[in-house]
Amino acid sequence: MAWSIAQVARMSKVTSRTLRHYDDIGLLPPAWVGANGYRYYEQEQLVRLQQILVMRELGVGLDAIAEIVHRGRERGEVLRMHHSWLLAERDRFQRLADTVARTIDELEGGENMSTKSMDHWFEGFDPDRQEALQEEARQRWGAEHVDAANAKVGSAEEWQRTEGRKWAEQLGALVDLIDAGHQPTDPETQAVIEGHHRWISGMWTPNRESYTGLGDLYADDPRFRENFDRTDPRLAEFLRAAMAEFARTRLD
Secondary structure, eight states: OOEEHHHHHHHHTOOHHHHHHHHHTTSSOOSEEOTTSOEEEOHHHHHHHHHHHHHHHTTOOHHHHHHHHHSOOOHHHHHHHHHHHHHHHHHHHHHHHHHHHHHHHHHHTTOOOOTGGGGGGGTTOOTTHHHHHHHHHHHHHOHHHHHHHHHHHOOHHHHHHTHHHHHHHHHHHHHHHHHTTOOTTSHHHHHHHHHHHHHHTTTOOOOHHHHHHHHHHHHHSHHHHHHHHHHOTTHHHHHHHHHHHHHHHHOO
16 A cells, blocks of 8 residues: 555645655655656555654754665564664653642642752653664664764764754845845855854755755755744745755755
């Protein structure tokens, strides 16, 4: 049985643009493409999409995900590990919810709490959660694959110091251009976008279609859009239009 890209988007809550982007970068090719140019997906692709989405929830980047899914473990084993992790996460969030609920009850009840009695306000919190997530990822997809992916991308701290700073500077420059009344097609805007393309090419080299798709992903994927909107509600659509212009005029 096969599902169209529209059906997969509806089932998974992932936009068609995102699915096309995953195809463009080789992360999730469809099972086949019809004579009408439509992409169709079979069970194997749906399983991989679920795997991708689980890893996104873990905070794994697309480059690292590609390393993992292309050289990962047997499908049944991966699904069993996914299931085990989800159950553990359910229990963890329940503990956090219980902690917050107790705190609300105590505050609204006006209880006079000693320092000792407030210890339970912090039950369920794990300051080493990021390290735990990395270890879970290593167990699920193979230490050699996750370590290789992490080595390629670099540590989170190093990323924040170097590449993360470049990205923040580019976004800040775009907001300044918006404030100054510039359009996505203006030379000043395109100069910033050229820097973004050069920056992203350090991880993978997008062509015209995939770079346009990345701009659509920024604007359409709720997780990306939320981050852009926190910076400036105008930013995501401006970036989409500017990247599309750069792709149209500068890329093959």
